[in-house]
Amino acid sequence: MQVLQTTAACGYRGAAVDDYMDALELSRPTIYRLLKGLREQGFLRASPIRGRYLLGYELLVLGSQAGNGSGLRDLTRPRLLSLAQRLGDSFYLFALDGFSAVCLEVQNGKYPVGSFVRATGGRVPLGVGQASIALLAYLSKQERESILAHNAQQLEHEYGISLQAINKEIDHLLQVGYARGAEGSHLPEYTGLATPILDHSGHPLGAMSCSMLKSRLSEEHKLQVLQGMRDEVVELVQQAHGLLYIE
Amino acid sequence: MQVLQTTAACGYRGAAVDDYMDALELSRPTIYRLLKGLREQGFLRASPIRGRYLLGYELLVLGSQAGNGSGLRDLTRPRLLSLAQRLGDSFYLFALDGFSAVCLEVQNGKYPVGSFVRATGGRVPLGVGQASIALLAYLSKQERESILAHNAQQLEHEYGISLQAINKEIDHLLQVGYARGAEGSHLPEYTGLATPILDHSGHPLGAMSCSMLKSRLSEEHKLQVLQGMRDEVVELVQQAHGLLYIE
DNA sequence: TTCCAAGTCTCATCAATTGAGACGAACTCA
DNA sequence: TGAGTTCGTCTCAATTGATGAGACTTGGAA
The missing domain is CATH 1.10.10.10 (Winged helix-like DNA-binding domain superfamily/Winged helix DNA-binding domain)
Structure with missing residues (x-):
C-alpha cells in the first residue's frame, strides 16, 4: 500500500x-x-x-465504489450537478469517517471557490466547515463529544475554531435546519451552507454542502441555495427508500 | 490486493x-x-x-488520481458536464490501457442510456464502441494491428464485430473527423459518436464519446453533438498547453 | 557505436508470515 | 438475563517465501 x-x-x-x-x-x-x-x-x-x-x-473501479457506500454517491451526484449548474456555486457531498469528514463528490459551478477540501477524497477534521456541523449534530452525544475532544487541539490551533463555536453552530442547525460553518480565524472570505442527509432512524448518512465567496451570499441567494439543497435532499431520501442499502 | x-x-x-x-x-x-x-x-x-x-x-484519493493521468480528467470533466446538460445524452472520457479502453469519466444527461461501459473504471476491448475507434485510429499501424489481432476473437465472438468493420470505421473517422461505433450484432438499438483528443504530436491522449438511443440521432442532433464535442475538445487542447504534462 | 539507467536474475540467509486451535469479546435471540 | 453464535485476537512453533547484495541484461538516448 x-x-x-x-x-x-x-x-x-x-x-x-x-x-x-x-x-x-x-x-x-x-x-x-x-x-x-x-x-x-x-x-x-x-x-x-x-x-x-x-x-x-x-x-478507478475501487475508488468509485469506495465513495459510493450504500449507493449514496450515485444518488447525490446528479443532484449536486444540477445545483451547481442552477446556482453557480460549488456543491459537495461529505460522509463521516472516523474523526474526519471525507469529501465524496464535488461539482463546481460557474463560481467555484477554494475550500478546505480540494477534491474527492479530501478530508477535514470534524468540526471544520459547515458539512462537519451537519454531520456532528446528528450523532449521539457521546460520539460527538469524543470526536470533538479528539479534534479539539487541532481545531483550535490549525483552524482557529473553538468548541463553543462548534456547539453554537450545532444548536443553530437544530433550530433552523441548516448548517453554517463555525467561525474560525482562517479563510474568512469564504462561507458556506450545508444540509444533513439522514436515514429513517435519524442517523447521518452524509451532508450536502455548498461553499462560496462571502460576497455572493446575499439573503436572496442564501434562500435559493438552501431551498435547492433541501429539495434535492428530500427527493434523494425518498428515492433512497428501497435503493439505499442502509443496513 | x-x-x-x-x-x-x-x-x-x-x-x-x-x-x-x-x-x-x-x-x-x-x-x-x-x-x-x-x-x-x-x-x-x-x-x-x-x-x-x-x-x-x-x-477515493488514489482512484481520482489514477483517472487523472496528465490532468486530462480534470480538464475534461466540466466539458462533459456541459455537453450532457446542453444536449441531454451521456458523455464519456476514455483512455487507452493495454488492449482495452478504460472509461475515466461519465456524465449522464437527461436521456442516459445503457452502454457497454457502466461506470468510471469500466473497460471494453479496443474495437468495441466509437471511443475505441477514435483511439485506435491514431496509433501506429503496428500497435493497432497487434492490439486488434489480440482482441479479434473476443470481438468476433462476444460482440459480433469483425476487423473489417473496425478498419472501415477507422477510415471513416480519418476522412470525416469523427468516429462511429463499428456495427456489431449487439446493442443494435444504441449508437454513438466520438472525437479523439490528440496531443501536439498526434498521439491519442483519450477520446470523448457520446452514446444515445438510435432514435435520438436525427441528422440535426448529430450535427449538434459533433459540433459540441469538437468545440470542447479544441478548447480543451488549447487549455492543455502548459497544463497537461504530456511528458 | 557508447553510455547509463532501468529492470532482471541468482542464491544463500533468515525474518516474517503462516495455520491450528484456543481464547476472549460482542452481538443476537430467547 | 443468559445461552448461543459469530467476530475477532492471541500464542506458538514450523517453515515458507520474501529479502538484499551484487552481477547481469536490456533498451533508450546521445
Missing part, C-alpha cells in the same frame, strides 16, 4: 525507482518486484516517461 | 470473512491480519453491518 501512496504522492509525472527507494526502506530488487506485481494486477501502470510509474486504472 | 478486489466484488453490503475465505485460500487469522492492516491504512473500513468490510476512503 505504501508503494501506491508513494506513487500518488509523485503525482502526474509518476514515481521513479528512487522515489520508492527514498520512501520505503526496501532494496531495489524488492521494489521492482512489488512494482511488477502491482502492474500485473492493474494497480500501477507505466508512465509515458520511461522508468516512472503511475497509478493504475484498477484503482 | 486480492482482499480489496474481493471486497469490491461484494459491493454495497460489504464482504464478510467467509467471502474472503472462499476467495483467498488463506486462513482465518491471516485474513483478519490483512483486514486489520488495510483498515489501519484506510483502504478498508467497517461496514455498518457487523463483521463486514467496505472499501476505504483512501481509495
Whole structure:
C-alpha cells in the first residue's frame, strides 16, 4: 500500500525507482518486484516517461465504489450537478469517517471557490466547515463529544475554531435546519451552507454542502441555495427508500 | 490486493470473512491480519453491518488520481458536464490501457442510456464502441494491428464485430473527423459518436464519446453533438498547453 | 557505436508470515 | 438475563517465501 501512496504522492509525472527507494526502506530488487506485481494486477501502470510509474486504472473501479457506500454517491451526484449548474456555486457531498469528514463528490459551478477540501477524497477534521456541523449534530452525544475532544487541539490551533463555536453552530442547525460553518480565524472570505442527509432512524448518512465567496451570499441567494439543497435532499431520501442499502 | 478486489466484488453490503475465505485460500487469522492492516491504512473500513468490510476512503484519493493521468480528467470533466446538460445524452472520457479502453469519466444527461461501459473504471476491448475507434485510429499501424489481432476473437465472438468493420470505421473517422461505433450484432438499438483528443504530436491522449438511443440521432442532433464535442475538445487542447504534462 | 539507467536474475540467509486451535469479546435471540 | 453464535485476537512453533547484495541484461538516448 505504501508503494501506491508513494506513487500518488509523485503525482502526474509518476514515481521513479528512487522515489520508492527514498520512501520505503526496501532494496531495489524488492521494489521492482512489488512494482511488477502491482502492474500485473492493474494497480500501477507505466508512465509515458520511461522508468516512472503511475497509478493504475484498477484503482478507478475501487475508488468509485469506495465513495459510493450504500449507493449514496450515485444518488447525490446528479443532484449536486444540477445545483451547481442552477446556482453557480460549488456543491459537495461529505460522509463521516472516523474523526474526519471525507469529501465524496464535488461539482463546481460557474463560481467555484477554494475550500478546505480540494477534491474527492479530501478530508477535514470534524468540526471544520459547515458539512462537519451537519454531520456532528446528528450523532449521539457521546460520539460527538469524543470526536470533538479528539479534534479539539487541532481545531483550535490549525483552524482557529473553538468548541463553543462548534456547539453554537450545532444548536443553530437544530433550530433552523441548516448548517453554517463555525467561525474560525482562517479563510474568512469564504462561507458556506450545508444540509444533513439522514436515514429513517435519524442517523447521518452524509451532508450536502455548498461553499462560496462571502460576497455572493446575499439573503436572496442564501434562500435559493438552501431551498435547492433541501429539495434535492428530500427527493434523494425518498428515492433512497428501497435503493439505499442502509443496513 | 486480492482482499480489496474481493471486497469490491461484494459491493454495497460489504464482504464478510467467509467471502474472503472462499476467495483467498488463506486462513482465518491471516485474513483478519490483512483486514486489520488495510483498515489501519484506510483502504478498508467497517461496514455498518457487523463483521463486514467496505472499501476505504483512501481509495477515493488514489482512484481520482489514477483517472487523472496528465490532468486530462480534470480538464475534461466540466466539458462533459456541459455537453450532457446542453444536449441531454451521456458523455464519456476514455483512455487507452493495454488492449482495452478504460472509461475515466461519465456524465449522464437527461436521456442516459445503457452502454457497454457502466461506470468510471469500466473497460471494453479496443474495437468495441466509437471511443475505441477514435483511439485506435491514431496509433501506429503496428500497435493497432497487434492490439486488434489480440482482441479479434473476443470481438468476433462476444460482440459480433469483425476487423473489417473496425478498419472501415477507422477510415471513416480519418476522412470525416469523427468516429462511429463499428456495427456489431449487439446493442443494435444504441449508437454513438466520438472525437479523439490528440496531443501536439498526434498521439491519442483519450477520446470523448457520446452514446444515445438510435432514435435520438436525427441528422440535426448529430450535427449538434459533433459540433459540441469538437468545440470542447479544441478548447480543451488549447487549455492543455502548459497544463497537461504530456511528458 | 557508447553510455547509463532501468529492470532482471541468482542464491544463500533468515525474518516474517503462516495455520491450528484456543481464547476472549460482542452481538443476537430467547 | 443468559445461552448461543459469530467476530475477532492471541500464542506458538514450523517453515515458507520474501529479502538484499551484487552481477547481469536490456533498451533508450546521445
